[in-house]
Amino acid sequence: MASAFMPPALGQSISETIIPDVKTTLNLFGMHLRKVSGAWNYPIHAHPQYEFNYVLEGEQRMIVNNRSYTQRAGDLVLLRPGDSHSSQSGNGQPFTYFCIHFDIDDKLLISLLSRLNHMLFTAESPIAHKLTPPLSKLVDISTTIHGDITMSQRMMLQSAVFDLFGQLWEAFSIEANLHASATYEKVELAHQIRSRLQGLVYQQFKHDIQEDRTLGVDDIAAELGISSSHCYRVFRQVFGLSPREFLSQQMLHEAKILLDDLRLPVSHISALLGYRDIAHFSRQFKRWQGQSPREYRESGPLHN
Structure with a gap:
């Protein structure tokens, strides 16, 4: 089965370029x-x-x-x-x-x-x-x-x-x-936000996630020289969902891929995804999927 991207341990990588996921049908x-x-x-x-x-x-x-x-x-x-x-x-x-x-x-x-x-x-x-x-x-x-x-x-x-x-x-x-030009600039800005959001997904493998954090959206807005509210508004207008909802979709996707690899304990997956403990990960996964990680695995290969 496929495994999600697992970065090297901290301190081993000298340089790194993360290419955003390409998911086009x-x-x-x-x-x-x-x-x-x-x-x-x-x-x-x-x-x-x-x-x-x-x-x-x-x-x-x-x-x-x-x-x-x-x-x-x-x-x-x-x-x-x-x-x-x-x-x-x-x-x-x-x-x-x-x-x-x-x-x-x-x-x-x-x-x-x-x-x-x-x-x-x-x-x-x-x-x-x-x-x-x-x-x-x-x-x-x-x-x-x-x-x-x-x-x-x-x-x-x-x-x-x-x-x-x-x-x-x-x-x-x-x-x-x-x-x-004004309309295109908005679309291009949304594209830049999306690329940076995908990069944040991989950063979650290295940093702890806190439920009350903005998951880096404020940092992205500051990097692009726009307000957080404008960042949210432009992204929703182009993609039909908020940056936070997009991040949740991406994190759920990565969690599912890892859970499909039965060799990985749920505790290890929780750590890979940046959660502070397995209980936190289980609560978040059930909020997204309607099943706990264990129930998702037990539902078998047809659950996707």
């Missing part, structure tokens, strides 16, 4: 590369995922929410969930396009996507220019798939898609700063 739907005739006409429809539609050759006319957009080679259209759209040739000639539908649980990225003012990004735009290499890679991989997808192809697709999202973040950050 990405789902891809209906990815396809298609060349169509000049008579192509796809009816009005909508779907619950985001969509990127990228024209490689020719010209496409896309009608989104009753507004017409003309895509030429290298142009990219971003469709949001629920957008009504249809497609046809823009000049009566064949054209080739690549399409990918996706949803992702990264609230920062979704928040940024939802605030963009544009739907069409022309080939000359900074965003389309930034995204061309990963999109081209996805197209190249797609041309190798015939019938069932192999494990190698699936992993290469996922790798290319995450590369695409990395470029998206950088490119869209620039766009968001141009059109909604």
Whole structure:
């Protein structure tokens, strides 16, 4: 079974860089590369995922929410969930396009996507220019798939898609700063707070937790040059929960991973997580989970 991160004993580590946890779920739907005739006409429809539609050759006319957009080679259209759209040739000639539908649980990225003012990004735009290499890679991989997808192809697709999202973040950050700098700054600040909160989780392995402490949130606010109230408010607006609630979720996650390793006594887990005694840890775990650590273990491998 997996074990949570256990830092070396105090005094053994000369230097240390803690990388915040990466917990992102990405789902891809209906990815396809298609060349169509000049008579192509796809009816009005909508779907619950985001969509990127990228024209490689020719010209496409896309009608989104009753507004017409003309895509030429290298142009990219971003469709949001629920957008009504249809497609046809823009000049009566064949054209080739690549399409990918996706949803992702990264609230920062979704928040940024939802605030963009544009739907069409022309080939000359900074965003389309930034995204061309990963999109081209996805197209190249797609041309190798015939019938069932192999494990190698699936992993290469996922790798290319995450590369695409990395470029998206950088490119869209620039766009968001141009059109909604105040809003983007708030999202970026929430991201900084979240990263520091994840670092605090690991610090709990080294320091005693007191129930009446702020668990370092005040220190994070001071480090970022903001008030504690502003820190709480911005974090809740972006992530939908308070910094303290986020910390509790993270600590519960780490506690569960440690408890899943039956080789570790509960007393040892309690010490690893920074609690002053096993009774304190048991009370806190039951408050979070509705079960004591012992009851959680006895409930077996299906408790998650």
